[in-house]
Amino acid sequence: MTTQLRVALPKDNLETVVPLLEKAGIPVPPHILNTRAYLLSSQAMEWIIVKQIDIPMLVERGAADLGITGKHILWEQPKDLVELLDLGTDRVDLFLFGESGMLSRPDLTIATKYPRITLRYFQDKGKHVRTIPAILDSLAASDAVVAEEQDYASSSGRTIVDTIAASTDRLIANRGSYCLKQRAIDDFCSCLLRAI
Template identity: 30%
Template sequence: MLTIAMPKGRIFEEAVGLMREADFQLPEEFNEGRKLIIEVPNEQLRFILAKPTDVATYVEHGVADLGIAGKDVLLEEDRVVYELVDLKISECYLAVAGLPNTEMSTVAPRIATKYPRIATNYFREQGEQVEIIPLNGSIELAPLIGLADRIVDIVSTGRTLVENGLVEYEKMIEVTSRLIVNPVSYRIHDERIEEIVDRLSAVIERKEM
């Protein structure tokens, strides 16, 4: 039985839909229950439902063979896992945003984000020295209360920025969810894992036609 770590929320719902389209027989309790571990004996699969930021950790440490994680999490966490396929679900992007018609401070502008690693690398590549302020929630507050000149955050529809009076200044990185695997699991269960990849890839290709 293979173990797959799945993130709760939007990615989970879209991933389950994708797996159903690939003819995985998943129980209805996937969408209704509150269990954190769900076994599907007929598919020889066990699912761990986790916070999106924890999925890659479970896969890296081998408690899950496979996982579904956003590219943003993979870039930020830098875990030792392999990316097998871009599932093309939960599409969004990382962006730099702030109050409209404002310039960043000329001396060590402050950037608030829950992606300190990504933000640091991005501004370094731009040749800009910035001070990164790590936050875990309500990132949009930072420019409004004078904590930061800009924020780096995930943008899906842009509605949250608009509702908080912020504008997007730079689009950074496109983000979709990826199927990832533990390197040791990939060697041990390569045939089974490739079968899963092939079934999911076939659905993705059909959608793109």
């Protein structure tokens, strides 16, 4: 790969992503897991280390050619991107917590960090719900909660009613970069495909 590529990596998931890149033979800086730097270089690559939630915006706006982020982030923040690969790493399951039989009740209020995903789930079931932000004060006032299992204590008395979404990491590309740097991006994808 001779064309310079800039890749945004999730700092909260480097321990999973970096070994995959290394297995694919993609050169990453040797100290990438132990640095506090946000911009690193290795051979014909630049690496931006940021929060996973910021990666779609950085890629869409052209600050990065490629990025790795969770599909749940892409569902929640629709952007004009090219989704290249499902990497199969960092699986996130979003659960609906509540009381059994709650789905038959009208006019539910759901506390969630994922309002788009939650609304789509209930629309697919033909139900109208109201979503509120999942902050501590709103949890008690809600009929149900959508969260990752590790984020929500089962001590609340609520049980898992359903799994509303399952997500894994995706390799995404900026549309302009994909046209201008297609060969380098295709080479990057080919390397990753051999490692998946």
